[in-house]
Amino acid sequence: xxxxxxxxIVGFIVLTVIYxxxxxxxxxxxxxxxxxxxAEKGRIGDREAFVRRGLERYDASIRRKLLLGVYxxxxxxxxxIIYITNYG
Numbered sequence: 001x002x003x004x005x006x007x008x009i010v011g012f013i014v015l016t017v018i019y020x021x022x023x024x025x026x027x028x029x030x031x032x033x034x035x036x037x038x039a040e041k042g043r044i045g046d047r048e049a050f051v052r053r054g055l056e057r058y059d060a061s062i063r064r065k066l067l068l069g070v071y072x073x074x075x076x077x078x079x080x081i082i083y084i085t086n087y088g
Contacts, residue, residue, distance in 0.1 A: 011078070019070045026067065030058045 034054040038047050058064060 007078075011074070015071050015074060019067060022067055022070060023064075026064070027055065027058070030055065 031051060034051045035047065038050050043050065
């Protein structure tokens with residue numbers, strides 16, 4: 001039982017590091033794209049407000065929520081492997 005607890009704790013920590021890294025990277029890429037779009041269109045006004053609005057829309061998007069698959073997919077795979085190994 002202690003081995004399972006250790007696996008869960010270490011797995012959660014590793015998946016959290018991966019999730020945070022992917023989240024920061026994805027947000028940085030989105031910010032760059034918004035800044036490029038603002039520059040290409042030659043918009044007048046506040047660039048930071050344009051980027052902020054775009055990032056707010058991104059935060060509410062499905063793409064941002066798909067990053068939570070970082071937790072779900074490995075958990076399901078490990079659970080399936082454990083099940084198949086023990087009962088398959």
